[in-house]
Amino acid sequence: MSAGIAIGFFTSAAAGILAALLLAPFRELGRFFFVLNAGLAFLLLCLAAPFRVSSPSAAPAGRILAAVAMALLIGYVSALLLLRRGRSWTGLLVPAAAAALLATAEDGWAAAGERGPKWMFSVAALCAAALLGSVTVGMLLGHWYLVRTRLDVSHLETFARFFAISLVARAAFFVAGLLWTGARSPLGLGRFLSEIAIDRGVFFWQRVFFGFLGPAAFAYMVHETARIRSTQSATGILYLGVIFVVYGEFLARYLALAGAGPM
Numbered sequence: 001m002s003a004g005i006a007i008g009f010f011t012s013a014a015a016g017i018l019a020a021l022l023l024a025p026f027r028e029l030g031r032f033f034f035v036l037n038a039g040l041a042f043l044l045l046c047l048a049a050p051f052r053v054s055s056p057s058a059a060p061a062g063r064i065l066a067a068v069a070m071a072l073l074i075g076y077v078s079a080l081l082l083l084r085r086g087r088s089w090t091g092l093l094v095p096a097a098a099a100a101l102l103a104t105a106e107d108g109w110a111a112a113g114e115r116g117p118k119w120m121f122s123v124a125a126l127c128a129a130a131l132l133g134s135v136t137v138g139m140l141l142g143h144w145y146l147v148r149t150r151l152d153v154s155h156l157e158t159f160a161r162f163f164a165i166s167l168v169a170r171a172a173f174f175v176a177g178l179l180w181t182g183a184r185s186p187l188g189l190g191r192f193l194s195e196i197a198i199d200r201g202v203f204f205w206q207r208v209f210f211g212f213l214g215p216a217a218f219a220y221m222v223h224e225t226a227r228i229r230s231t232q233s234a235t236g237i238l239y240l241g242v243i244f245v246v247y248g249e250f251l252a253r254y255l256a257l258a259g260a261g262p263m
Contacts, residue, residue, distance in 0.1 A: 003055035005253040008107050010048035011066060012125055012249070014041040015100035016133020018069075022097060023158060024137065026088040028151060029144055031080045037137055038080075038093070041100070042073040059110035065103035072096035104129050111257065120180065124173045124262035128249055130166035135215070135241045138163055138222070142235025153229050160223035160234070163241070167219055171212050174252075174263060181261030200258070203251055207263060211248025215241055 076092040108125030138159035182192035
């Protein structure tokens with residue numbers, strides 16, 4: 001189970017960072033912002049790699065797609081640092097993000113097993129990637145306002161909205177997954193929900209609080225503080241958002257692999 005949790009979390013976080021990076025303005029933020037985020041995504045894929053190799057349940061297609069994403073990221077970061085400066089090299093970033101997102105979807109598909117509809121697990125994994133990517137890149141973006149004081153605050157507002165939209169999508173599939181799994185459970189919907197909320201309540205309610213309620217409050221606060229150009233406050237709130245979302249997503253993968261459905 002631990003391998004499945006690690007593979008799903010690290011790959012979805014990497015995919016989300018790369019996808020969120022496509023929303024960032026290259027000319028205004030500069031190449032080092034993109035190098036930092038791409039390097040972080042590469043590190044996360046590296047952390048997932050040993051678990052992919054050692055886990056017999058890891059999807060073979062996921063291994064290939066993750067390896068492709070890593071190779072493209074090496075080329076992307078190298079191009080940003082060593083080749084023509086001022087060029088965004090989006091032609092390498094887009095396929096790297098696509099490969100990582102496909103690996104994330106494949107991991108969700110493989111993790112479903114007999115626990116529920118495979119497509120729902122895949123979509124839930126992609127929603128998790130969007131949530132992790134939006135809050136992480138948004139937090140790093142907040143730091144850029146400390147050194148680029150004339151940077152348009154609308155960029156931070158955009159990431160705050162992306163954070164909120166990703167959170168809504170994640171919550172929607174969380175509820176749908178619970179209802180679908182409960183409806184198909186031999187226990188029946190009511191008994192299933194009772195078991196999840198009471199017998200596994202220690203983990204379930206932490207998942208709800210850290211994964212949804214806390215981040216929802218943070219998303220609103222970030223948008224409002226960014227709107228009044230209080231970027232340092234927004235960055236501090238995003239720090240908390242990253243901590244809550246990371247913990248919530250670890251719990252989500254534990255509960256999903258424990259049979260609670262696409263959490």
